Amino acid sequence: MSSDEYKQQGNAAFAAKDYPKAIDLFTKAIEVSEKPNHVLYSNRSACYASSKQFAEALKDAEECVKISPDWSKGYNRVAAAQFGLSKLDEAEQGYKKALELDSNNKAAKEGLEHVQSAKSGTQMPDLGLSQMFNDPQLITKLQSNPKTADMMKDPQLVAKLEHYKNNPQALNQDLFTDRRLMTIMAALLGIDLNMGAPGGEAPSESPKQQHEQETSSKPEQQSEATSKEEPKAAEVEPEPMEVDEESGEKEAAEKAKAEGNALYKEHKFDEAIERYNKAWELHKDITYLNNRSAAEFEKGDFETAIETLNEAVNQGRELRADYKTIAKSFARIGNCYHKMKDFKRAIEYYNRSLTEHRNAEVLNKLRATEKELKKQEVEAYINPEKAEEARLQGKEFFIKGDWPNAVKAYTEMIKRAPEDARGYSNRAAALAKLMSFPDAIEDCDRAVSKDPNFVRAYIRKASAQIAVKEFASAIETLDIAREKDTEVNKGANLREIDQLYNKASSQRFQPESGDETPEQTYERAMRDPEVQSIMKDPVMQSILAQAQQDPAALQEHIKNPEVFKKIQTLIQAGIIRTR
Known part of the structure; x- marks a missing residue:
């Protein structure tokens, strides 16, 4: 089972007051969780506290705040365990820390009152x-x-x-x-x-007297009967609820919500908001607040929508709302920040939503927003003037032979001007000096992708390919370089290109070691993919067969540039021998 499934079963066991079973289930949830989950430790701490195992409860509570030091309710757990261990000073500090993080933490306020009352020595009369x-x-x-x-x-x-x-x-x-x-x-x-109570019967417990296990996938219920976690002030029986009146208010609220939905579809957002407000006044269900936020979102009033959704989250905690509904509120806050281009805050709230409930749609939004944030940060860093400063600095390091710092400087140039092909080409030159030829080849590819006519990048790429003995690839690169140089630079670099071409061609089929025999060299040449392709070409087979009987006929065929190139390759490979 998944961590979430174990957790839900643990919640059910806790509600049934089967604390050993709940502890076992939360332990399994912790073991299979992909990453440390503060909520699971919080829940197990509550189980231990309910079983009067306060030392174990304290260990889990401390682990909870270690994982999530900004989560105020984790400190409630720490304080409750300390209180159970009669460590009143530590319990007081725990509740105060919880209130520092969240001044509206009701459980912390009540817990602090109990601790301070206990510290003051307040005692009930003996009464025998x-x-x-x-x-x-x-x-x-x-x-x-x-x-x-x-x-x-x-x-x-x-x-x-x-x-x-x-x-x-x-x-x-x-x-x-x-x-x-x-x-x-x-x-x-x-x-x-x-x-x-009516009829002399004890009123039933209200939902707010149930155990409140904060969760990322389902709201848990607050223990009140046996747990020392988050002590309650004056455990007063709840007043009886008028069921018929409650049911009638909810029915009216649902009617108002339906009217709001209809107005929303008609793009009458202000009127829809009024109906959602009416629904919320009649019955406290945060779905109405979520719906209101959707109308505010469509109006483009993102700040107001965020306020509404924060209210939904806070009220949802109080009302023990379904974890999926609270997750939706967090996700919609993320949507608002995304629209406002505040990608960092959007990512924060998408993560909060996923902590409550893992949803594929929200996860996809998170991943997409993370990419947008990265792109935004890259774009914000672009500065042509700073790029030029980095280029000149890299050039200075290169001339001095300080290749590592040259690489750093050119990397900075690339970050400041990612569309400037010179940064990649220059860094490739420095990388080649450091014998990092694969990286140099990759940088040259980036350079020509930015500027396909950048001849110098082709030349540097071919040099690196020769260095790693990719001779066939180097020849292909040099063919492109020759074509581009003739077209763009009127052949200014042809001499250098030809020199590299000859070097690649001559070394391509040379013996790899001093003890390689001519026969072994020939066999290796025949395994070359280009040589194999030429030998399988029917046209070349016909030309070679004709040349064997009439060598003079070959002179006519090599007037064709493509044939000439193939003949040259076979000569270099030793397949055709010249006198």
Whole structure:
């Protein structure tokens, strides 16, 4: 399975309070993840904290902030683990660091309040706690009480109650992090905490009281029952929700959204925005904000669209929105920055989107934007005046025989003027001095691609090809050089071209070593691709057969330039011997 699949199963196990299974699944997610993922360590830290394994929770939390030091919620994990270890000073620093990074981090604010309260020594009145928790029938009473019977099935909670027999004051700190203790105390003291709920029943937990595992692919739920991670202030039961009214508001919101969509398709963006705003007022679903941002985007109001999308992300975190919806918000922020040509910010938000949910379309946009950024940076660096300075500096180094610095200077020239063929040709000359002939050949190819009539680049390429014994290729390059020189320079470089041509031709079929026999040289020549092509040519076969019977006839054939060239190649190869 993939890391994301393991993570989703881990989330489900956490929600079911099967913490050992959740830890195992998040461990597997970490193992198969392509790169270190701070969210996975954050989630496993929460599992450890829920299991009261605070040392392990701290290790994962520290790894989380190591991977993503700018993620404020990672410091919530660190602080929660420190709090569980009763290291109040460290916990306080952790929550303060989280708030430095994100002043709106609600969990950090509440956690800091609990830590500071614990540090100040705030204690509840004894209320007979010592006698209450020393009662030998305590567990039996709680098991028989319908309000606490299910709680007594948790062996960890039972062990905690036994601990309070010897240390009842330890209850002060645990009351902040385990709301079950408040229910137990109320049952022991005869207080009914549920009298505010309809029908005398305890209200159900609201979504905001679930565990909040920050994620890159699915919003996790916030643990409140057993975790010391991100302690909650005053664990108050949520007020009952009017289901019918909620359903009606959502229905009206969806109607307003549909009207907005219709107006959007008609390019009536202002009217569409009004309907999306109405939908958001009726029911908090960040899809409406995403839709509003799309209308603002089409208007060209990119800054406003970014503000809307940032609001969507922030509200989405609070509302436990689907990770795919939050990913879409980040991707659309990236689109806005892309339109504004701010490619760095666009890349940042495309990456954030992919952290939430890996999407092929967004990944393609990221790759394309990275290429555009590179091109933008290259274009921004272009400066003809600086290029000329670099060229003169490279020339000076070349004359002094300082080939490495000449290469550096010509490289700078190329960056400053990438369309100037001289930079590539000059660098090729310096590279050849450093015996880096393949690189020199490559630079010469770039030079002639910029300026096909640049004869000097062809000559330098042929020289490098001869150096690496690519004689046939060098001859082809020199043929092009001769043609271009005749056309552009009126043959100014023909003498140099002919000298290189003769050198390539003469060395092409020379023995490769001193002990190579003429027969071995002949066999090697016959393996040459050009020689093989000539020998297989039916026209040349006919000419050679005729020449064997009438050598004088060959003089007539070599008046044809193509035939002459082929005959010369065969002579050089030793296939045709002259007296």
